[in-house]
Structures are given as structure tokens and as C-alpha cells.
Amino acid sequence: MAERSGGCGRRHAAALHRPDPANRASPNGATPDPAKLGPMLALEVIVAIGLAILVGGLIAARLRVTTPVLLIPLGVLLGFIPAFREIELPPEAVLLLFLPVLLFWESLTTSTREIRRFIRVILLNGTLLVFVTAFGVAIVGTWFGLPWVVALVLGAVLAPTDATAVSELAGSLPRRQRTVLRAESLINDGTALVIYALVVSVAVSGQEITPLEITWTLLVSYVGGIAIGVALGYLGSLAFRIRMPLISNVGLIITPFAAFLIAEVVGSSGVLAVVVCGLVMARIAPRVAGPEARDQAQSFWTVSTYLLNAALFVLIGLEVQVVIRELPPSQLGLGVVFGVVVWIALIVIRAAFVMLSTVVIRLVDRRPYQRTLRSSRRGLVMSSLAGFRGAVSLAAVLAVPTVIASGDAFPNRDLVVFVTTIVIVLTLGVQGPLLPFIIKWARLPADDGIDEERNFAELAASRAAVEAIPGMANELGIEDSVRDKVLAETEHHIEVLEAVASDEPDEEATRQKEQYNRLRLAALELKRETIVNLRDEQRIDDIVLRRIQSQLDLEELRLTGRTEE
Known part of the structure; x- marks a missing residue:
């Protein structure tokens, strides 16, 4: 693993060092047999995780619940298999393999128009809320006896919402709320990982960092990450111009890793670089990408990101057993209470911030357009309860070093890891299943804008085609009979679309369209x-x-x- 997190820079390299799990002692004091951690076990783990994803997906569809709700318990059950008892979620895999892929596809497929509309809320939640959450959780941590710097490590770990969890659990939300949550999750990972790296560096070295150093690190992280993301977005878009679909998609796959790598090498935020890169390419791709390449990319990324998302939830379940075994039995009760209190604190902090920032925005900005963007009180409550924590938080806390510069053990590390795991399980296992009921309670307006816009776009495209077909037929030397046939088909399609789009839809046309499709x-x-x-x-x-x-x-x-x- 590269021994840094997103945007932390080379001088914070030690912050993400983690010993090889194969060298760690098992709960009974014996060292695990390295032979058991070889290729055969890796294959067994892959098969077991794959089966868990398959079974969990089938059961979730039958029970009509989100898959993470079942995949985490299935991961816990896998932990009872003796051969899997030493398997842990590798932080380097999440931070350097899973994260670039998942964030890139999320940013590539999100709505840039909706992001621009709600950019103020997204930036507030993706930056300022992260700081407020980190320090709020740190205060709670000191109540339970953690040293301030260790408590702040816990706060930085739990500050960001998780894009993977939001994508899986918030799918039933209306488009507006879902877009804001997804965009917030894309941004706040970068902010939180910078804070995390700084705090861990202080905890390990014992040296204080001045406000000027913190400001400079954040500035380099943000500005550098955005600049690299824009540059790689335009450069990566050249892959779309390759008229060999397979080669074009190879370039697309490499792009997020290249953006993350370059940003990390120069000490900027790899997370922001990947997100901005995806947003830039999302604007360029429709004009230059070929249809076969787009079809291949959609199929590949849909399956691969689903597998990566699901695998993360299974690995979180596996990690629960490891974390419980590592915490001394005398601290289990304290850890559970600590975790529950932190979980409640996260909800309260987010709710207070969302409500307060909304009040301030409404007082400052009274433009008529701004009024159209306002959410109801129930909608704000729903957004407050949709801040899920996930694999990024767990990967970050597992990457906390076991020893500090003096050679002593990192203070309360096992307790911090345990509390983080408890909070993640609670956010995914309690808030996740409750979200559909909260959405129903919120009584949000119907989100039919996508269907209306799709019908409008198809109408505009078809009308433009009807106007252009005669001229194009002449240029291409098309026979009149063929031209008339294409014109008739396009005009019939327009009639159906106009019937559907009218204020009083033609029932006969709608019925005929239904019968035609059947x-x-x-x-x-x-x-x-x-x-x-x-x-x-x-x-x-x-x-x-x-x-x-x-x-x-x-x-x-x-x-x-x-x-x-």
C-alpha cells in the first residue's frame, strides 16, 4: 500500500502504515501460519465473498431490503469459519483500489446540472460539516477518556459519509436529495482524509502542526487535486476518440488510477482529483465516445462497481469479528456504549448543521429562484438521517499505526477501531433499513422530472431529424421511397411522444403504444x-x-x- 491517504502528502507518509496481518498474533497468542494466508486461502475468500454477494442479493430482492443490510451479517457469519478468522479488510485495497474506481464511476454518472444547482449545500456539507463533525466526535471521545489527539483521530475517521453506502442505501430517495448526498460523499472523503493524515501525524510524531501548515496543506490538497482532476479529465477524454472500443475502455479504466496516483505523488488529494476527473469526462464523453464503447463501458462498470460495493460490505462484516477479538474483554461494554453515543452524536451534529445552515442560507439569500430549491422540514430531517458511514472510515481507522515515534503503542488504538466499527454497523444496519420509512414519512413531492425531460429530449431530437432528413437524403443519394419510409416512421414516433407529453394524454395513443410494445x-x-x-x-x-x-x-x-x- 502507498503509505498515505488522499491528499496527505509525503510528510504524512507514516500515518497510513499498517503491519502485515500475517505477522500479527492471533487471540490466543499464537502467530498465524503463513501457509494459511497463501493463494489457496485467497481463492477461498474470493469464492466465499462471491457466494455471500449472490445469496445476499437474492434474499434482499425477495425481502425488498437493501443488500448491505444482509451482506454485513453474512460477512459476520463468514468470520466464524476458522480459516477466515484472520482475514481483515486491507486499508490499502480500499484507499488505492476500491476508492478510485467507485468514486470515478459515481462522479461520471452523477448529474452535473443538479450539482451546480445545489453547489452551496454540497460544498458546505463536504467541507465545513466535516470539520464540525470531526471536532464534535473528538469532544465526545474525551468524555470517554481518550486523549484529545486520539479523539480527534476518531473524529476524522468518522467525519465523512461514504459514497458507497449512500449509493446503495439512498437509491429510493428522490433525485434531488440523492444527488446532493452523492456529491457530498464524493467531496468529503478528500477533506476528511487530509484532516486524518494531519492528526495521525501529530499523534505519531508528537510534534504540533501550526495553523499555517494546516492551511497550506489544505490549500495544496484542494487546488492541486482539482487542477490534476481537470487536466486528467481532458487527457482521459482522448480515450473516447479511439475508435477501437476495447482499447478505448482500457484508457477509461486507467484514468481514475492515474489521477489518484499523480495527485498523491505531488501531495494533493487523490480523491478530489478522481472526482473532478470524472465530472469533466462526464461533460465531454457524450460528444466524442462511440456507441459500442459506451455500451461496453456501461456493462463493465455496472457489474464491477456492484461487485466492489457488495464485497466491501461483506468485508466489513468479516472485520467485525476481528475487531471484537482484538479488544480486551474488559473494554467490550465500554466500547459498545461509546460507539452508540458517538453514533447518536453523529446524527445530532449532522441534523443541527443541516438545520442551521438552511436557516442561514434562507436569511441571506431571498431570491425567488432560491425559494424553488428549498426543502421541507421533513425533507431536512430525512437528509440529516441519511449520513451513512462505511468502508472508507473503516479503512482509515485500520491504517492507524500500531506504534508511535517513541516506540510505545498507539494509545487506545483497539478501542478506536472497535468504536468505528460499531458506528458503521449502526449506520448501515439501523439507519439503512429505517430510511424507506423516513422517506415515506417525509412525503416528498413526486420526482417525475426525468421522464418529462426524456420525453422532451426525444421530441426535440425527432423533430430535428424530420427537418434534416430530406436534405441529408439528397446529400447521401438516398432514394425517395427509402427517404419517405424513414420520414413516416419518425413522424409516427413524434405523434406518440406528443400524445404522452400533452396535458391530457390521448388514451388511444397510449394504449396503442402499449400494445405496440407488447x-x-x-x-x-x-x-x-x-x-x-x-x-x-x-x-x-x-x-x-x-x-x-x-x-x-x-x-x-x-x-x-x-x-x-
Whole structure:
């Protein structure tokens, strides 16, 4: 693992050092057999995590609950398997492998327009709220006897909400609230990891850092991360111009890691670099990316990010057992109470900040446009309870060094790790399942803007095509009969869209569209069965089958509307 976190710089390198788990003593004092931690065990862990994801996803769909609610308990159950008792969540994997991928795809697929609309709230929650939370949790930590600097480490660890958890648990939120939460989670990781690295550096070295040094570190972290993100966003967009889809997507995959790496090397925030890079590429990609490359990227990133997200929750469950075994039995009761109090404090701090910042914004900005962005009180309560903590917090706390510069053990490290784990489990296991009920209680307005905008866009595109088809047909030398056929199909599509978009939708047109889709879907199913039979009769090759199936699948997705955002 690179021995730094996002934006911490080289002089904080020691802050994220962690000994090899294979060299750690087991609970009974014996050192684990290195042979047990070899490739075979790694394969067993991969298979076990994969099965947990599969079973958890199936059960979650049947019970209609979010998958993390089941994946964490399944991870705990895996911890009872003797061979898995020494498996831990590697912080370097989260900070250097999982985090760039997940943050990049989140930023690449989020709504930049909604971010601009709510940028003030997002920046406040992604920066100032992080500081307030870190110091608020630190005050609570001192009540339980932690030294101030250690308590501040705990605060920095728990300050950021987790983009992975928000993405999984807040999917049922309306678009506005979901976008704000996602964007906040993308930003606050960078802020929190900078604070974390500074505080851990002080705790390890015992040397104080001046306010000027803190300001300079934050400035370099933010400005450098943003600048590198913009530069890599434009540079990475060159991959979209490659008309070989596989090679184009290789460039896309490399981009977030390159942005993270370059930012870390120069001492800036790798997290911010990845986020800004994704936002820049999201603006450029629609103009330059080819359709096949886009289709491949959507399929690859959808599956890979789902697996990474789910694997993180299973690993969190596995880590629960390890953390419980490492904490002395005499501190278990204290740790549980400590964790519950910190969890409540996080909710209270977030709620107070959200309410207070909303009041201040409304007092300062009374523009009519600003009034349209206001949320109801119940909506504010819901946003206050949607601040989930996850794998980033756990990775950061596991990366806290075991010893300080003097050679002594890091004070209360096991207790800090245990409390962090308790808080994560509570936010995911209690707040997560409660969120759908809170959303229902909040009575938020229906979020049908996406459907309306989609219909508007399709209408505008189709009308532009009708106007341009005659001229394009002449330029391309298209026969009149072919031109008229394409024009008729496009005009019929416009009629259907106009009927749906009207204030009083034409029931007959809507019914005909429904029947049209049903008949087309039935015909597609018959086509599939026919080409499979042709393959079985060895009249066509498997390659031909797959190519035709791919076309039929895309047509079905278009008809049913089952496409990813």
C-alpha cells in the first residue's frame, strides 16, 4: 500500500502504515501460519465473498431490503469459519483500489446540472460539516477518556459519509436529495482524509502542526487535486476518440488510477482529483465516445462497481469479528456504549448543521429562484438521517499505526477501531433499513422530472431529424421511397411522444403504444427462440447467434426502458 491517504502528502507518509496481518498474533497468542494466508486461502475468500454477494442479493430482492443490510451479517457469519478468522479488510485495497474506481464511476454518472444547482449545500456539507463533525466526535471521545489527539483521530475517521453506502442505501430517495448526498460523499472523503493524515501525524510524531501548515496543506490538497482532476479529465477524454472500443475502455479504466496516483505523488488529494476527473469526462464523453464503447463501458462498470460495493460490505462484516477479538474483554461494554453515543452524536451534529445552515442560507439569500430549491422540514430531517458511514472510515481507522515515534503503542488504538466499527454497523444496519420509512414519512413531492425531460429530449431530437432528413437524403443519394419510409416512421414516433407529453394524454395513443410494445416484445422472444434453434441445428454458428442476440437485447431494453442511469 502507498503509505498515505488522499491528499496527505509525503510528510504524512507514516500515518497510513499498517503491519502485515500475517505477522500479527492471533487471540490466543499464537502467530498465524503463513501457509494459511497463501493463494489457496485467497481463492477461498474470493469464492466465499462471491457466494455471500449472490445469496445476499437474492434474499434482499425477495425481502425488498437493501443488500448491505444482509451482506454485513453474512460477512459476520463468514468470520466464524476458522480459516477466515484472520482475514481483515486491507486499508490499502480500499484507499488505492476500491476508492478510485467507485468514486470515478459515481462522479461520471452523477448529474452535473443538479450539482451546480445545489453547489452551496454540497460544498458546505463536504467541507465545513466535516470539520464540525470531526471536532464534535473528538469532544465526545474525551468524555470517554481518550486523549484529545486520539479523539480527534476518531473524529476524522468518522467525519465523512461514504459514497458507497449512500449509493446503495439512498437509491429510493428522490433525485434531488440523492444527488446532493452523492456529491457530498464524493467531496468529503478528500477533506476528511487530509484532516486524518494531519492528526495521525501529530499523534505519531508528537510534534504540533501550526495553523499555517494546516492551511497550506489544505490549500495544496484542494487546488492541486482539482487542477490534476481537470487536466486528467481532458487527457482521459482522448480515450473516447479511439475508435477501437476495447482499447478505448482500457484508457477509461486507467484514468481514475492515474489521477489518484499523480495527485498523491505531488501531495494533493487523490480523491478530489478522481472526482473532478470524472465530472469533466462526464461533460465531454457524450460528444466524442462511440456507441459500442459506451455500451461496453456501461456493462463493465455496472457489474464491477456492484461487485466492489457488495464485497466491501461483506468485508466489513468479516472485520467485525476481528475487531471484537482484538479488544480486551474488559473494554467490550465500554466500547459498545461509546460507539452508540458517538453514533447518536453523529446524527445530532449532522441534523443541527443541516438545520442551521438552511436557516442561514434562507436569511441571506431571498431570491425567488432560491425559494424553488428549498426543502421541507421533513425533507431536512430525512437528509440529516441519511449520513451513512462505511468502508472508507473503516479503512482509515485500520491504517492507524500500531506504534508511535517513541516506540510505545498507539494509545487506545483497539478501542478506536472497535468504536468505528460499531458506528458503521449502526449506520448501515439501523439507519439503512429505517430510511424507506423516513422517506415515506417525509412525503416528498413526486420526482417525475426525468421522464418529462426524456420525453422532451426525444421530441426535440425527432423533430430535428424530420427537418434534416430530406436534405441529408439528397446529400447521401438516398432514394425517395427509402427517404419517405424513414420520414413516416419518425413522424409516427413524434405523434406518440406528443400524445404522452400533452396535458391530457390521448388514451388511444397510449394504449396503442402499449400494445405496440407488447407485440414487439413477443416478436423479439420468437426471434430469439428461432435463432437458438438454428444454432442447435448447426445451421448457424454461435458467433452469429451472439451477435443477433445482442441486437435483440438492445431492442428489448429500448422498448421496456430498463436502462441504467
